Amino acid sequence: MKHADLLVARRRGFGGKNSEAGTLFLRRTFRGTSSTEVRKEIILSSTSSKVPHGVLAYIRKNNLYLCSACSWLRKNMSRARFAHSFKAAKLAAKIGAEIGMDSSQAAAAALLHDAARDLPLRRIVSLTAPLRIPLKKEIIRREPLLLHSYASAVIAEKRFGIRDREILDAIRYHSAVSTGMRLLDKVVFIADFYEPGRKTGKIKIGRVNKSNFNNLFARTLKRKIEYFKRRGMWIHPETVKLWKENM
Ligand SMILES: [Fe+2]
Numbered sequence: 001m002k003h004a005d006l007l008v009a010r011r012r013g014f015g016g017k018n019s020e021a022g023t024l025f026l027r028r029t030f031r032g033t034s035s036t037e038v039r040k041e042i043i044l045s046s047t048s049s050k051v052p053h054g055v056l057a058y059i060r061k062n063n064l065y066l067c068s069a070c071s072w073l074r075k076n077m078s079r080a081r082f083a084h085s086f087k088a089a090k091l092a093a094k095i096g097a098e099i100g101m102d103s104s105q106a107a108a109a110a111l112l113h114d115a116a117r118d119l120p121l122r123r124i125v126s127l128t129a130p131l132r133i134p135l136k137k138e139i140i141r142r143e144p145l146l147l148h149s150y151a152s153a154v155i156a157e158k159r160f161g162i163r164d165r166e167i168l169d170a171i172r173y174h175s176a177v178s179t180g181m182r183l184l185d186k187v188v189f190i191a192d193f194y195e196p197g198r199k200t201g202k203i204k205i206g207r208v209n210k211s212n213f214n215n216l217f218a219r220t221l222k223r224k225i226e227y228f229k230r231r232g233m234w235i236h237p238e239t240v241k242l243w244k245e246n247m
């Protein structure tokens with residue numbers, strides 16, 4: 001950066017002065033768009049009306065913004081699971097935008113949250129072999145499919161090069177939810193439950209905003225626990241602990 005000047009195009013409604021050395025602001029303002037919007041569009045549709053053709057070609061050629069992820073997911077997931085992930089990504093992006101967080105981050109995490117879900121169970125367990133997971137032996141004995149979220153995070157990191165810890169955590173904890181969940185973890189958890197293609201998605205999510213978000217999360221957690229109970233499934237003790245904290 002020592003050897004470069006930054007030429008900055010302002011977006012309408014955003015300020016900025018020639019205050020920093022090496023930064024020059026263009027006089028006019030430009031059409032409102034944002035890198036978050038572009039990333040979100042490309043993650044959800046592999047295209048964007050907001051960038052020139054050459055830029056889009058470069059993004060595709062270099063597999064930026066998860067361009068290669070969709071084809072891998074299509075090959076390694078059932079059609080229904082792919083549709084579920086895609087709808088969850090759309091919903092997560094929408095919720096993310098409503099509560100003022102990076103919607104492209106939410107879309108990426110939700111798109112990949114079930115990456116390993118349709119792999120053979122042996123493969124899921126082997127992907128998680130190097131990981132230290134609390135109560136791992138008990139999970140394997142009682143509800144081994146819970147490990148698919150950890151395996152999905154491994155795929156996101158190793159295959160798609162995701163380095164964003166928040167995205168990886170949101171993928172990792174969507175099935176074995178636990179205390180200390182952060183905003184993105186909760187967004188993915190909610191989108192996974194309410195995406196409209198799911199049976200549980202018949203329950204309408206309603207309007208989401210910053211003030212009702214935590215209530216929505218608590219309600220979703222309660223519904224998920226009820227679902228586990230109805231199916232006679234083992235529930236991770238951390239999930240029970242979180243539920244009690246949110247009652
Ligand atoms: Fe899952």
Ligand SMILES: [Fe+2]
Binds near residue numbers: 084113114192
């Ligand atoms: Fe899911």
